[in-house]
Amino acid sequence: MSSHAEPIEDERARALPPEGAPGWTGFAAGLKASFRSVLAYALIGTFVGYGGLCLDLGLSVWWAALSTLFIFAAPAQVILVTTLGAGTLVQAALAVTLSAIRLLPMVVALLPMIREPQTRTRDLILPAHFVAVSMWVESLRLAPHVPREQRVGFCNGIGTGMTIMSVAGTVAGYLLAARLPPTFAAAVLFLTPMMFLVSTARGATTISDRVAFALGLAVTPGLILAGFELALLYGALLGGTLGYAAHRLRRAAA
Amino acid sequence: MSATLRDLNPYLVLVLIGFLPNEIWRWMGVFVARGIDEKSEFLVWVRAVATAILAGVIAQLIFVPAGSLGTIPLWARLAALGVGFAVLLGVRRSIIAGVLAGEVVLIAAGMAFGTAR
Numbered sequence: 001m002s003s004h005a006e007p008i009e010d011e012r013a014r015a016l017p018p019e020g021a022p023g024w025t026g027f028a029a030g031l032k033a034s035f036r037s038v039l040a041y042a043l044i045g046t047f048v049g050y051g052g053l054c055l056d057l058g059l060s061v062w063w064a065a066l067s068t069l070f071i072f073a074a075p076a077q078v079i080l081v082t083t084l085g086a087g088t089l090v091q092a093a094l095a096v097t098l099s100a101i102r103l104l105p106m107v108v109a110l111l112p113m114i115r116e117p118q119t120r121t122r123d124l125i126l127p128a129h130f131v132a133v134s135m136w137v138e139s140l141r142l143a144p145h146v147p148r149e150q151r152v153g154f155c156n157g158i159g160t161g162m163t164i165m166s167v168a169g170t171v172a173g174y175l176l177a178a179r180l181p182p183t184f185a186a187a188v189l190f191l192t193p194m195m196f197l198v199s200t201a202r203g204a205t206t207i208s209d210r211v212a213f214a215l216g217l218a219v220t221p222g223l224i225l226a227g228f229e230l231a232l233l234y235g236a237l238l239g240g241t242l243g244y245a246a247h248r249l250r251r252a253a254a
Numbered sequence: 255m256s257a258t259l260r261d262l263n264p265y266l267v268l269v270l271i272g273f274l275p276n277e278i279w280r281w282m283g284v285f286v287a288r289g290i291d292e293k294s295e296f297l298v299w300v301r302a303v304a305t306a307i308l309a310g311v312i313a314q315l316i317f318v319p320a321g322s323l324g325t326i327p328l329w330a331r332l333a334a335l336g337v338g339f340a341v342l343l344g345v346r347r348s349i350i351a352g353v354l355a356g357e358v359v360l361i362a363a364g365m366a367f368g369t370a371r
Binding site for chain 1: 262264265267268269270271272273275276277278279280281282283284285286287297298299300301302303304305306307308309310311312313314315316317318319320321322323324325326331334335338339342347349350352353356357360361364365368
């Protein structure tokens with residue numbers, strides 16, 4: 001599947017700051033871009049589901065909101081709360097950190113595009129913190145159209161906007177799930193797996209990712225039902241390694 | 255280490271088990287951004303493992319459902335997931351269409367077959 005560059009519509013291009021504009025305009029433009037992003041609305045849905053999950057697992061609404069504010073990575077948060085009470089500390093930390101490894105290559109891919117030669121490393125900590133699937137996709141798509149000296153601010157704007165929407169979604173999901181009849185509360189909880197499934201399936205464009213995803217879906221339920229404590233990790237290592245093997249095989253055959 | 259998360263202050267858990275293990279990869283990304291070749295074979299494997307763990311999370315949420323999602327039968331949860339996926343593939347790879355379709359199936363199944371307390 002070839003990912004051809006998406007052309008920017010006129011309206012969106014007009015929202016981007018012009019060359020030589022003052023420093024805050026990049027941030028403002030990023031903030032605006034985040035509220036126009038369709039991915040941001042998918043993100044809200046995910047965090048509505050997460051908020052409902054937090055309620056069902058007996059966590060407070062403050063805890064739920066703060067976890068979204070500070071972690072801002074739905075998979076890590078879902079893993080964290082679903083291991084609450086069940087898993088050990090080491091297992092939970094391992095599962096969280098394994099789910100977050102994917103952030104490393106995303107950060108590595110984004111930063112060279114937004115920094116200038118004189119940009120200080122500490123000024124890249126904040127845009128790196130905001131890196132998550134939705135923010136990354138939108139930044140990679142839009143930042144090249146922003147003057148280079150505005151790009152760090154632009155990414156901080158996108159990240160800030162998406163964080164605000166995510167925290168609001170978390171709180172809304174939490175409060176909503178408390179007041180809904182069971183079937184609709186179930187629908188809120190179902191948002192997270194459904195959203196993960198379609199957004200990951202859509203984002204998996206390489207053979208290695210596709211095989212890994214399909215195998216992860218196929219193998220992990222068996223491992224869970226068989227009672228393996230580290231089912232998630234085994235499934236991930238098995239699916240990921242076989243996905244990588246498929247990538248090697250295809251390349252060898254080519 | 256048999257202590258469970260419930261034995262600790264929840265905000266300490268948030269920082270130690272949630273924030274730090276997650277954030278460390280973003281920090282590492284900042285410092286290795288110059289050194290790593292984005293096309294390296296190691297990163298192909300890392301990305302595949304990361305994708306597979308997301309699949310595992312989905313499986314866990316569906317097969318070991320939290321709270322009221324458990325009032326919907328397993329076959330209906332799976333059917334809703336399948337319909338959402340099929341719609342994603344069918345309708346111009348639209349995330350929103352896929353999610354809405356899955357939700358409609360789940361709510362319909364819940365009304366017909368749900369075992370709400």
